[in-house]
Amino acid sequence: xxxxxxxxxxxxxxxxxxxxxxxxxxxxxxxxxxxxxxxxxxxxxxxxxxxxxxxxxxxxxxxxxxxxxxxx
Numbered sequence: 001x002x003x004x005x006x007x008x009x010x011x012x013x014x015x016x017x018x019x020x021x022x023x024x025x026x027x028x029x030x031x032x033x034x035x036x037x038x039x040x041x042x043x044x045x046x047x048x049x050x051x052x053x054x055x056x057x058x059x060x061x062x063x064x065x066x067x068x069x070x071x072x
Contacts, residue, residue, distance in 0.1 A: 010051040017044045 020041045024034060 010055065013044060013047045013051050017048050020044065
């Protein structure tokens with residue numbers, strides 16, 4: 001998968017998490033809907049954590065290490 005597609009998927013995950021949290025607070029959900037939405041937010045939050053880790057964590061350090069090895 002190319003970097004463009006990964007970026008699009010990461011943005012979608014962040015937007016979906018934000019929309020679900022917004023829906024819980026600003027919409028009157030049917031009975032049982034809030035629980036289902038909370039479970040969905042839990043799953044998407046774990047995806048969000050992976051996106052954050054990829055873009056700001058381990059992959060950034062790995063890219064720096066690769067650049068340092070290339071420069072030597």
